[in-house]
Amino acid sequence: MGANSRLTIAAHALAWMGLNERMGGEVATSEQIANSVNTNPVVIRRLLGELREAGLVESRRGAGAGWRLRRAPESISLAEVYRAVEGGPLFALHAAAPNQRCPVGHGIRAALTPVYEDAEAALRAQLGRTSVADVLGESLSAP
Protein backbone atom coordinates (compact mmCIF):
# COMPACT_ATOMS: atom_id res chain seq x y z
CA MET A 1 0.00 0.00 0.00
CA GLY A 2 1.11 3.57 -0.41
CA ALA A 3 2.18 3.77 3.19
CA ASN A 4 2.90 7.31 4.34
CA SER A 5 4.36 8.87 7.45
CA ARG A 6 1.58 11.35 8.18
CA LEU A 7 0.41 9.64 11.36
CA THR A 8 4.03 9.28 12.48
CA ILE A 9 4.81 12.96 11.93
CA ALA A 10 1.57 14.09 13.57
CA ALA A 11 2.15 11.89 16.63
CA HIS A 12 5.74 13.12 16.84
CA ALA A 13 4.65 16.75 16.70
CA LEU A 14 1.98 16.26 19.37
CA ALA A 15 4.36 14.38 21.65
CA TRP A 16 6.94 17.12 21.25
CA MET A 17 4.34 19.72 22.14
CA GLY A 18 3.41 17.68 25.18
CA LEU A 19 7.02 17.57 26.33
CA ASN A 20 7.47 21.27 25.62
CA GLU A 21 4.43 22.00 27.73
CA ARG A 22 5.74 19.81 30.53
CA MET A 23 9.02 21.79 30.45
CA GLY A 24 7.12 25.04 30.90
CA GLY A 25 7.08 26.13 27.27
CA GLU A 26 4.14 28.29 26.28
CA VAL A 27 3.92 27.69 22.56
CA ALA A 28 5.85 25.61 20.05
CA THR A 29 6.90 26.93 16.67
CA SER A 30 6.79 24.86 13.50
CA GLU A 31 10.53 25.39 13.19
CA GLN A 32 11.22 23.87 16.60
CA ILE A 33 9.05 20.85 15.84
CA ALA A 34 10.56 20.47 12.38
CA ASN A 35 14.00 20.42 13.98
CA SER A 36 13.03 17.43 16.10
CA VAL A 37 11.20 15.62 13.29
CA ASN A 38 13.99 16.48 10.83
CA THR A 39 11.83 17.93 8.09
CA ASN A 40 10.70 21.27 6.70
CA PRO A 41 8.59 23.63 8.86
CA VAL A 42 5.96 23.86 6.13
CA VAL A 43 5.37 20.13 6.39
CA ILE A 44 4.67 20.61 10.10
CA ARG A 45 2.39 23.59 9.56
CA ARG A 46 0.37 21.69 6.96
CA LEU A 47 -0.14 18.72 9.25
CA LEU A 48 -0.85 20.81 12.34
CA GLY A 49 -3.40 22.72 10.31
CA GLU A 50 -5.33 19.49 9.86
CA LEU A 51 -5.02 18.76 13.57
CA ARG A 52 -6.38 22.24 14.29
CA GLU A 53 -9.44 21.55 12.14
CA ALA A 54 -9.98 18.48 14.26
CA GLY A 55 -9.76 20.58 17.41
CA LEU A 56 -6.62 18.96 18.75
CA VAL A 57 -4.34 22.02 18.61
CA GLU A 58 -4.62 25.78 18.23
CA SER A 59 -2.31 28.35 16.69
CA ARG A 60 -1.54 31.99 17.32
CA ARG A 61 -0.23 34.32 14.67
CA GLY A 62 1.88 37.43 14.92
CA ALA A 63 5.12 37.85 16.83
CA GLY A 64 5.79 35.27 19.55
CA ALA A 65 3.26 33.07 17.86
CA GLY A 66 3.17 29.26 17.68
CA TRP A 67 1.14 26.17 18.44
CA ARG A 68 -0.41 24.78 21.60
CA LEU A 69 -2.31 21.62 22.52
CA ARG A 70 -5.98 22.20 23.07
CA ARG A 71 -6.40 19.11 25.22
CA ALA A 72 -4.31 17.14 27.67
CA PRO A 73 -1.95 14.63 25.99
CA GLU A 74 -3.59 11.84 28.00
CA SER A 75 -6.94 12.55 26.35
CA ILE A 76 -5.74 12.60 22.74
CA SER A 77 -5.81 9.11 21.24
CA LEU A 78 -4.01 8.04 18.09
CA ALA A 79 -7.42 7.12 16.70
CA GLU A 80 -8.34 10.80 16.71
CA VAL A 81 -5.01 11.75 15.17
CA TYR A 82 -5.51 9.09 12.51
CA ARG A 83 -8.97 10.42 11.71
CA ALA A 84 -7.60 13.95 11.48
CA VAL A 85 -4.75 13.22 9.07
CA GLU A 86 -6.06 10.25 7.08
CA GLY A 87 -9.26 11.34 5.46
CA GLY A 88 -10.36 8.65 3.07
CA PRO A 89 -11.08 4.95 3.38
CA LEU A 90 -8.32 2.38 3.75
CA PHE A 91 -9.56 0.12 0.94
CA ALA A 92 -10.93 1.34 -2.37
CA LEU A 93 -13.67 -0.45 -4.27
CA HIS A 94 -13.46 -0.92 -8.04
CA ALA A 95 -12.17 2.10 -9.95
CA ALA A 96 -14.71 1.37 -12.70
CA ALA A 97 -18.02 -0.25 -11.76
CA PRO A 98 -17.85 -4.03 -12.23
CA ASN A 99 -20.00 -5.90 -14.75
CA GLN A 100 -23.56 -5.70 -13.41
CA ARG A 101 -24.66 -8.56 -15.66
CA CYS A 102 -22.40 -10.93 -13.73
CA PRO A 103 -23.82 -12.17 -10.40
CA VAL A 104 -20.52 -11.54 -8.66
CA GLY A 105 -19.95 -8.17 -10.26
CA HIS A 106 -23.45 -7.13 -9.31
CA GLY A 107 -23.20 -7.84 -5.61
CA ILE A 108 -19.51 -7.62 -4.77
CA ARG A 109 -19.49 -3.98 -3.71
CA ALA A 110 -22.36 -4.48 -1.30
CA ALA A 111 -20.56 -7.57 0.02
CA LEU A 112 -17.21 -5.88 0.59
CA THR A 113 -18.37 -2.55 1.99
CA PRO A 114 -19.32 -3.82 5.47
CA VAL A 115 -16.20 -5.99 5.58
CA TYR A 116 -14.02 -2.95 4.98
CA GLU A 117 -15.96 -0.89 7.49
CA ASP A 118 -15.48 -3.51 10.18
CA ALA A 119 -11.78 -3.82 9.40
CA GLU A 120 -11.25 -0.08 9.64
CA ALA A 121 -13.23 0.02 12.87
CA ALA A 122 -10.94 -2.64 14.34
CA LEU A 123 -7.91 -0.63 13.28
CA ARG A 124 -9.25 2.56 14.83
CA ALA A 125 -10.25 0.76 18.01
CA GLN A 126 -6.72 -0.53 18.47
CA LEU A 127 -5.22 2.90 17.74
CA GLY A 128 -7.62 4.29 20.32
CA ARG A 129 -5.82 2.30 23.00
CA THR A 130 -2.75 4.55 22.75
CA SER A 131 -2.64 8.24 23.67
CA VAL A 132 -0.21 11.01 22.83
CA ALA A 133 0.91 10.83 26.46
CA ASP A 134 1.64 7.11 25.99
CA VAL A 135 3.73 7.87 22.92
CA LEU A 136 5.65 10.57 24.79
CA GLY A 137 6.21 8.32 27.80
CA GLU A 138 7.43 5.42 25.69
CA SER A 139 9.68 7.71 23.68
CA LEU A 140 11.34 9.10 26.80
CA SER A 141 11.88 5.64 28.26
CA ALA A 142 13.53 4.24 25.13
CA PRO A 143 17.15 3.14 25.65
Place this chain on the structure above:
Amino acid sequence: MGANSRLTIAAHALAWMGLNERMGGEVATSEQIANSVNTNPVVIRRLLGELREAGLVESRRGAGAGWRLRRAPESISLAEVYRAVEGGPLFALHAAAPNQRCPVGHGIRAALTPVYEDAEAALRAQLGRTSVADVLGESLSAP
Protein backbone atom coordinates in the same frame (compact mmCIF):
# COMPACT_ATOMS: atom_id res chain seq x y z
CA MET B 1 -3.97 7.30 2.45
CA GLY B 2 -3.17 6.07 -0.98
CA ALA B 3 -6.10 3.68 -0.90
CA ASN B 4 -5.99 1.14 -3.73
CA SER B 5 -8.36 -1.51 -5.02
CA ARG B 6 -5.97 -4.44 -4.98
CA LEU B 7 -7.76 -6.32 -2.20
CA THR B 8 -11.09 -5.61 -3.88
CA ILE B 9 -9.94 -6.95 -7.25
CA ALA B 10 -8.30 -10.00 -5.69
CA ALA B 11 -11.39 -10.85 -3.65
CA HIS B 12 -13.57 -10.35 -6.72
CA ALA B 13 -11.40 -12.66 -8.81
CA LEU B 14 -11.37 -15.37 -6.13
CA ALA B 15 -15.12 -15.15 -5.63
CA TRP B 16 -15.66 -15.40 -9.37
CA MET B 17 -13.45 -18.46 -9.50
CA GLY B 18 -15.43 -19.98 -6.65
CA LEU B 19 -18.69 -19.42 -8.50
CA ASN B 20 -17.21 -20.76 -11.73
CA GLU B 21 -16.13 -23.88 -9.88
CA ARG B 22 -19.57 -24.27 -8.37
CA MET B 23 -21.06 -24.09 -11.86
CA GLY B 24 -18.85 -26.93 -13.04
CA GLY B 25 -16.17 -24.83 -14.72
CA GLU B 26 -12.72 -26.38 -14.77
CA VAL B 27 -10.50 -23.34 -15.10
CA ALA B 28 -11.07 -19.60 -15.35
CA THR B 29 -9.24 -17.39 -17.82
CA SER B 30 -7.95 -13.95 -17.00
CA GLU B 31 -10.17 -12.60 -19.75
CA GLN B 32 -13.32 -14.05 -18.19
CA ILE B 33 -12.44 -12.64 -14.79
CA ALA B 34 -11.48 -9.29 -16.29
CA ASN B 35 -14.88 -9.17 -17.97
CA SER B 36 -16.60 -9.47 -14.60
CA VAL B 37 -14.27 -7.06 -12.83
CA ASN B 38 -14.36 -4.65 -15.79
CA THR B 39 -10.65 -4.19 -16.21
CA ASN B 40 -7.78 -5.42 -18.38
CA PRO B 41 -6.78 -9.12 -18.30
CA VAL B 42 -3.17 -8.19 -17.54
CA VAL B 43 -4.30 -6.55 -14.31
CA ILE B 44 -5.93 -9.85 -13.34
CA ARG B 45 -2.92 -11.92 -14.30
CA ARG B 46 -0.61 -9.71 -12.27
CA LEU B 47 -2.74 -9.97 -9.18
CA LEU B 48 -3.40 -13.70 -9.54
CA GLY B 49 0.33 -14.17 -9.91
CA GLU B 50 0.78 -12.78 -6.42
CA LEU B 51 -1.99 -15.02 -5.14
CA ARG B 52 -0.23 -17.98 -6.74
CA GLU B 53 2.97 -17.16 -4.88
CA ALA B 54 0.92 -17.24 -1.70
CA GLY B 55 -0.41 -20.68 -2.62
CA LEU B 56 -4.03 -19.60 -3.01
CA VAL B 57 -4.40 -20.34 -6.75
CA GLU B 58 -2.59 -22.24 -9.48
CA SER B 59 -2.31 -21.64 -13.21
CA ARG B 60 -1.91 -23.86 -16.24
CA ARG B 61 -0.36 -22.68 -19.48
CA GLY B 62 -0.88 -23.85 -23.03
CA ALA B 63 -4.15 -24.19 -24.89
CA GLY B 64 -7.24 -24.51 -22.70
CA ALA B 65 -5.23 -23.01 -19.87
CA GLY B 66 -6.40 -20.83 -17.02
CA TRP B 67 -6.59 -20.46 -13.27
CA ARG B 68 -7.97 -22.64 -10.50
CA LEU B 69 -8.37 -22.28 -6.74
CA ARG B 70 -5.93 -24.37 -4.78
CA ARG B 71 -8.09 -24.42 -1.66
CA ALA B 72 -11.78 -24.40 -0.87
CA PRO B 73 -13.30 -20.88 -0.86
CA GLU B 74 -14.43 -21.46 2.73
CA SER B 75 -10.82 -21.86 3.86
CA ILE B 76 -9.41 -18.73 2.19
CA SER B 77 -9.72 -15.71 4.47
CA LEU B 78 -9.40 -12.11 3.38
CA ALA B 79 -6.51 -11.81 5.83
CA GLU B 80 -4.53 -14.20 3.64
CA VAL B 81 -5.55 -12.34 0.51
CA TYR B 82 -4.52 -9.08 2.14
CA ARG B 83 -1.14 -10.50 3.08
CA ALA B 84 -0.66 -11.77 -0.47
CA VAL B 85 -1.44 -8.51 -2.27
CA GLU B 86 -0.38 -5.86 0.25
CA GLY B 87 3.24 -6.42 1.01
CA GLY B 88 4.50 -3.55 3.09
CA PRO B 89 3.44 -1.98 6.37
CA LEU B 90 0.35 0.18 6.71
CA PHE B 91 2.12 3.07 8.45
CA ALA B 92 5.57 4.36 7.56
CA LEU B 93 7.98 5.75 10.13
CA HIS B 94 9.99 8.91 9.42
CA ALA B 95 11.39 9.16 5.90
CA ALA B 96 14.56 10.70 7.33
CA ALA B 97 15.69 9.67 10.81
CA PRO B 98 14.46 12.17 13.41
CA ASN B 99 16.80 14.30 15.51
CA GLN B 100 18.54 11.88 17.88
CA ARG B 101 19.63 14.74 20.15
CA CYS B 102 15.98 15.41 20.99
CA PRO B 103 14.46 13.09 23.63
CA VAL B 104 11.32 12.65 21.55
CA GLY B 105 13.17 12.19 18.28
CA HIS B 106 15.42 9.63 19.91
CA GLY B 107 12.70 7.33 21.21
CA ILE B 108 9.70 7.94 18.96
CA ARG B 109 10.36 5.18 16.49
CA ALA B 110 10.70 2.57 19.23
CA ALA B 111 7.50 3.94 20.76
CA LEU B 112 5.43 3.83 17.57
CA THR B 113 6.62 0.51 16.15
CA PRO B 114 4.66 -1.74 18.55
CA VAL B 115 1.63 0.53 18.27
CA TYR B 116 1.61 0.10 14.51
CA GLU B 117 2.17 -3.64 14.78
CA ASP B 118 -0.79 -4.03 17.11
CA ALA B 119 -3.00 -1.91 14.89
CA GLU B 120 -2.14 -3.96 11.82
CA ALA B 121 -2.72 -7.16 13.76
CA ALA B 122 -6.19 -5.95 14.70
CA LEU B 123 -6.92 -5.15 11.07
CA ARG B 124 -5.76 -8.56 9.89
CA ALA B 125 -7.69 -10.33 12.64
CA GLN B 126 -10.89 -8.64 11.55
CA LEU B 127 -10.24 -9.44 7.88
CA GLY B 128 -9.64 -13.03 8.96
CA ARG B 129 -13.28 -13.28 10.01
CA THR B 130 -14.44 -13.19 6.38
CA SER B 131 -13.72 -15.87 3.77
CA VAL B 132 -13.89 -15.87 0.00
CA ALA B 133 -16.97 -18.07 0.34
CA ASP B 134 -18.55 -15.41 2.55
CA VAL B 135 -17.85 -12.75 -0.06
CA LEU B 136 -19.34 -14.92 -2.79
CA GLY B 137 -22.40 -15.72 -0.72
CA GLU B 138 -23.02 -12.09 0.19
CA SER B 139 -22.50 -11.02 -3.42
CA LEU B 140 -25.06 -13.51 -4.69
CA SER B 141 -27.61 -12.50 -2.07
CA ALA B 142 -27.35 -8.77 -2.83
CA PRO B 143 -30.59 -7.23 -4.09
Place this chain on the structure above:
DNA sequence: CGTTGACGTAACAGTAGTTGTTACAACGGA
Protein backbone atom coordinates in the same frame (compact mmCIF):
# COMPACT_ATOMS: atom_id res chain seq x y z
C1' DC C 1 4.13 -31.51 -35.67
C1' DG C 2 2.39 -27.27 -36.42
C1' DT C 3 -1.51 -24.39 -34.85
C1' DT C 4 -3.70 -22.06 -31.32
C1' DG C 5 -5.13 -20.07 -27.10
C1' DA C 6 -3.72 -18.45 -22.87
C1' DC C 7 -0.18 -17.33 -19.55
C1' DG C 8 4.10 -14.47 -18.05
C1' DT C 9 6.20 -10.33 -18.23
C1' DA C 10 8.34 -6.14 -19.93
C1' DA C 11 7.51 -1.47 -21.13
C1' DC C 12 5.08 2.66 -21.15
C1' DA C 13 1.64 6.52 -20.17
C1' DG C 14 -1.54 8.72 -17.22
C1' DT C 15 -3.11 9.71 -12.75
C1' DA C 16 -2.73 10.69 -7.99
C1' DG C 17 -0.66 11.30 -3.42
C1' DT C 18 3.42 12.31 -0.49
C1' DT C 19 7.32 14.92 0.70
C1' DG C 20 10.30 18.72 0.51
C1' DT C 21 11.20 23.37 -0.98
C1' DT C 22 10.85 28.41 -2.07
C1' DA C 23 8.24 32.40 -1.91
C1' DC C 24 5.30 35.65 -0.10
C1' DA C 25 1.11 37.76 1.99
C1' DA C 26 -1.16 38.36 6.53
C1' DC C 27 -1.17 38.89 11.17
C1' DG C 28 -0.24 40.74 15.81
C1' DG C 29 2.70 41.78 19.74
C1' DA C 30 6.56 44.80 21.13
Place this chain on the structure above:
DNA sequence: TCCGTTGTAACAACTACTGTTACGTCAACG
Protein backbone atom coordinates in the same frame (compact mmCIF):
# COMPACT_ATOMS: atom_id res chain seq x y z
C1' DT D 1 6.55 50.55 12.46
C1' DC D 2 9.23 46.35 12.86
C1' DC D 3 9.75 41.58 13.04
C1' DG D 4 8.88 36.81 13.74
C1' DT D 5 5.57 33.40 12.77
C1' DT D 6 1.60 31.49 10.61
C1' DG D 7 -1.11 30.42 6.27
C1' DT D 8 -0.94 29.10 1.77
C1' DA D 9 0.21 28.79 -3.07
C1' DA D 10 3.21 26.81 -6.36
C1' DC D 11 6.43 23.67 -7.92
C1' DA D 12 9.63 19.54 -8.42
C1' DA D 13 10.86 14.88 -7.42
C1' DC D 14 9.48 10.61 -6.18
C1' DT D 15 6.55 6.62 -5.66
C1' DA D 16 2.59 3.62 -6.43
C1' DC D 17 -1.53 2.18 -8.89
C1' DT D 18 -4.02 1.36 -13.03
C1' DG D 19 -4.61 0.44 -17.72
C1' DT D 20 -2.66 -0.70 -22.10
C1' DT D 21 0.16 -2.76 -25.94
C1' DA D 22 3.37 -6.06 -27.26
C1' DC D 23 5.53 -10.29 -27.49
C1' DG D 24 7.83 -14.52 -25.93
C1' DT D 25 6.58 -19.10 -23.89
C1' DC D 26 4.10 -23.00 -23.08
C1' DA D 27 1.10 -27.15 -23.70
C1' DA D 28 -3.03 -29.31 -25.52
C1' DC D 29 -5.12 -30.76 -29.69
C1' DG D 30 -6.24 -31.65 -34.31
